[in-house]
Amino acid sequence: MFGAMICVRYFAALRERLGREGDQLEARGELSAQELWRLAVGESWPEQIMVAVNQRLVSPQSCVQDGDEVAFFPPMTGG
């Protein structure tokens, strides 16, 4: 998919801490969500962060690729 990027999104306390709603990144080969986090945020993987790829909850080890929407967020507090 020529020109497709990974769309990274941040929510809640994480969005506030990073001071932005998201990033656009190029995957360039195989990449885990955890590795994408390091690339996008420049920090090591925090314990309490959750990941969704294309709006489905996945493990941090899951692969991501260009064209994906990858969201990072703190544990949910609904209900």
Added chain:
Amino acid sequence: MFGAMICVRYFAALRERLGREGDQLEARGELSAQELWRLAVGESWPEQIMVAVNQRLVSPQSCVQDGDEVAFFPPMTGG
């Protein structure tokens, strides 16, 4: 309590089977609810019958005396 009787009441399927709402009986000494049943209904104690004395659920062995209201009824089916 001179002249006081036991007020016996029947409910639901039991009331229908006996064809009456209740009876008035004299206890004349100590009597269990089960013994009162035999006196009032003339049958041996059936397995599935429940007793309330003065509107509180009790065991069939509980004592009853003149002045009491004693109710016999089938298992409850509320809710």
Added chain:
Amino acid sequence: MIHTGLRPGRYAACPEVAAFEAALEPGSWGACALFTGAMRGAHAVERMELEHYPGMTERQLQELAEEAVQRYDIQHVLLLHRVGTVLPGETIVLVASWSAHRAAAFQACRYMLETLKTSVTFWKKEYTPAGARWVPPPRSGVAA
């Protein structure tokens, strides 16, 4: 707040709950668990007659609500039960508890409902075109 009652005529669950909640201090509870049992339309039952033991039944409802407040961490109870003639689709029983804690609200609601089914003096008789029958005592977990 505790409110219990017998209803000889039909009642709608929602207005009853709304009226009860309106009397509670706003923001004083976080969780409400509510159960409504209605007469089902199945089995060709045209109507039901709900018999009770006047005096005893009312007191049992009140004591059940008070016991639930003692036993669980709940603050408010609404407990209503129909008596007399009930038609398919109509509400028979409403059990609701309000608490700061959802687990307590659920447990108290369930406890009152289960106790109602076996320990409070109500008896149901069903009428079908083929005749009438007294409803047998409930098996656990099956809605009557």
Added chain:
Amino acid sequence: MIHTGLRPGRYAACPEVAAFEAALEPGSWGACALFTGAMRGAHAVERMELEHYPGMTERQLQELAEEAVQRYDIQHVLLLHRVGTVLPGETIVLVASWSAHRAAAFQACRYMLETLKTSVTFWKKEYTPAGARWVPPPRSGVAA
């Protein structure tokens, strides 16, 4: 019937439930278990902001309701959740399930509520006169 939804403005639990029930076949269910969670007025919290993940959150609610219908012996689900600004006393979440069986109705209602609290993309932020804070993840059984 399944209905799930996000509400940006305040809603009253009772009319929502009444409208939903009005669309069900009368007499088709015997048991309804319902939970409402409201914002408490304690701790000097003046308001709450409920953030969600547009698109994902709606789909998670719908899938949760469908999963509950698969997993439990229930026929109908109503599942509503507030987003945006919430004031003390206002309803945040409404979870209801209709069944022929009271045990299934209770279990499904509880299951959906617990899942909502930890697995659906909602985040709460509380505002007090002293400042704002993100609500920490819930401990089991305590109403947030």
